[in-house]
Amino acid sequence: MTTAGLGLGQTAALLGLVSTVGPLAIDMYLPAFPAMAADLHARPAEVQLSLVAFFCAMAVGQLVYGPLSDAFGRKRPLQVGLALFLVTSVGCVLAPDIRTLILLRALQGLGACSGMTIARAVVRDQHTGPQAAKLLSLMILVWGVSPLFAPLAGSLILQVGGWRLIFGILTGLVGLTLALVTFVLPESHPEHKRTEPSAAAMVRTYLRLLQDRRLMGLTFSNASWSGSVFAYLATSSFVFAHEFHLSPLAYGGMFGICASGMVASSQANSSLMRRLGAERQLRWVGLFAIAAAVFLTGMVLAHLASLPVMMLGSFLLFAAQGVSMTPASVTALDHQGANAGAAAALMGALQLATGSAISGLVSALFAPQAIVLVGTQLACMAFGAVACRVAFWKPAR
Numbered sequence: 408m409t410t411a412g413l414g415l416g417q418t419a420a421l422l423g424l425v426s427t428v429g430p431l432a433i434d435m436y437l438p439a440f441p442a443m444a445a446d447l448h449a450r451p452a453e454v455q456l457s458l459v460a461f462f463c464a465m466a467v468g469q470l471v472y473g474p475l476s477d478a479f480g481r482k483r484p485l486q487v488g489l490a491l492f493l494v495t496s497v498g499c500v501l502a503p504d505i506r507t508l509i510l511l512r513a514l515q516g517l518g519a520c521s522g523m524t525i526a527r528a529v530v531r532d533q534h535t536g537p538q539a540a541k542l543l544s545l546m547i548l549v550w551g552v553s554p555l556f557a558p559l560a561g562s563l564i565l566q567v568g569g570w571r572l573i574f575g576i577l578t579g580l581v582g583l584t585l586a587l588v589t590f591v592l593p594e595s596h597p598e599h600k601r602t603e604p605s606a607a608a609m610v611r612t613y614l615r616l617l618q619d620r621r622l623m624g625l626t627f628s629n630a631s632w633s634g635s636v637f638a639y640l641a642t643s644s645f646v647f648a649h650e651f652h653l654s655p656l657a658y659g660g661m662f663g664i665c666a667s668g669m670v671a672s673s674q675a676n677s678s679l680m681r682r683l684g685a686e687r688q689l690r691w692v693g694l695f696a697i698a699a700a701v702f703l704t705g706m707v708l709a710h711l712a713s714l715p716v717m718m719l720g721s722f723l724l725f726a727a728q729g730v731s732m733t734p735a736s737v738t739a740l741d742h743q744g745a746n747a748g749a750a751a752a753l754m755g756a757l758q759l760a761t762g763s764a765i766s767g768l769v770s771a772l773f774a775p776q777a778i779v780l781v782g783t784q785l786a787c788m789a790f791g792a793v794a795c796r797v798a799f800w801k802p803a804r
C-alpha cells in the first residue's frame with residue numbers, strides 16, 4: 408500500500424491520469440492541423456508553432472513546479488498548474504486567430520507541465536528501484552491510452568464538431584483531473600522533508616544537480632527520445648497526409664497502432680531491470696533503436712518506404728522508447744531524496760527543451776517530408792546512445 412491507504416493500482420491510475428492530460432493536449436489535436444491551418448488562414452509552419460510553443464512552455468514551467476513541490480508539498484503546486492491549464496483550455500476553444508492560439512498554447516503548457524513533473528516526484532516519494540519501475544510502468548499503461556486513442560478520438564471529434572470541440576472536451580477532462588487531485592490524491596511529501604522555499608536555494612539546487620553526471624547523462628538519453636517523438640508529432644500528420652494520402656481518421660488509427668508498441672513494451676520494465684540492471688537494459692535498447700532508425704532511413708532513401716514499412720519502423724521505435732525512458736528516469740532519481748521534485752523538473756525541462764528545439768528547427772528549416780522525419784529520428788538515437796554511455800562511464804583508476 409502507498410500513502411493514505413491507496414493501493415499500487417489505484418495510485419498508478421490516479422497519477423497516470425494526472426500525467427496524461429498534458430500529452431492529451433498534444434495528441435488529440437494532431438489530426439486537426441490541416442483543418443486548423445485552413446480555418447485560421449495560417450501556414451502549416453504556424454500551426455506547428457502552436458505545438459512548439461506548448462513544448463517550450465512546459466520545459467520552462469517544470470523548473471518552477473519541481474522546487475515548489477519540494478518546498479510546499481506536491482498537491483498545492485499541482486492544483487495551481489491544473490487550474491491554469493483549465494482556464495487556458497477554455498481560451499483555446501475561443502481563439503480567433505493563430506497568434507492568439509499560439510499564445511494560449513504557451514500558457515496552457517505552463518499549466519500542463521505540473522502534472523508530468525509532480526507525478527514523477529510522487530513516485531520517488533513512495534518507491535525506488537524496480538518497485539518504482541513497476542509503478543511507472545503501470546502509469547504508462549494508463550497514460551499510454553493517450554497516444555493510442557487520442558489522435559483517433561481527435562479525428563472523430565473533428566468530424567463531429569471541428570477542432571474547437573477537441574479543446575472543449577480537453578477542458579472537461581482537465582476539470583475532472585483537478586477535482587480528483589483536490590479530493591483524492593494524498594500528500595506524499597511531508598513537511599519535515601521539505602526544502603527551503605527561496606529563489607537562491609532553487610538556484611543552488613539546480614547548480615548542484617547539473618554537476619551530477621549520471622543524472623545529466625540519463626536526462627539527455629531521455630531527451631533523445633523527446634527529440635525523436637516531438638519531430639514525429641510536428642511532422643507526421645503532414646507526411647502521412649501528403650505522401651501516403653491518409654485521411655485524419657486513418658492517421659489517428661495509424662498513430663495509435665504505432666504507439667501501442669510503447670505501452671506493450673513498457674510492461675516488461677520491472678522484470679528487465681531485475682534481470683539485466685538498468686545499465687545493460689539501456690545499452691541494449693539503444694543499439695536496437697539505432698538499428699531500427701537505420702533501417703527506416705535506408706528504406707526511405709531507397710524509395711521503398713511503403714506505409715507498412717513506415718508503420719513497422721515507427722512501432723519498433725515506440726517499443727524501444729517504452730523500455731528505455733522508465734529505467735533511465737528511475738535510475739536518475741533513485742538517489743535524489745528530498746530534491747526529487749527539482750531533479751524530476753530538471754529532467755523534464757531539459758528533455759522538453761531538447762525536443763522543442765529539434766522539432767522547432769525541423770519545422771522552420773525543412774519541409775515536412777519522410778526523409779526529414781526519419782533522418783531526425785536516427786540522429787536522435789545516436790545522440791541518446793552517447794549520452795547513456797556518458798552516464799555510466801567509470802574513469803579508470
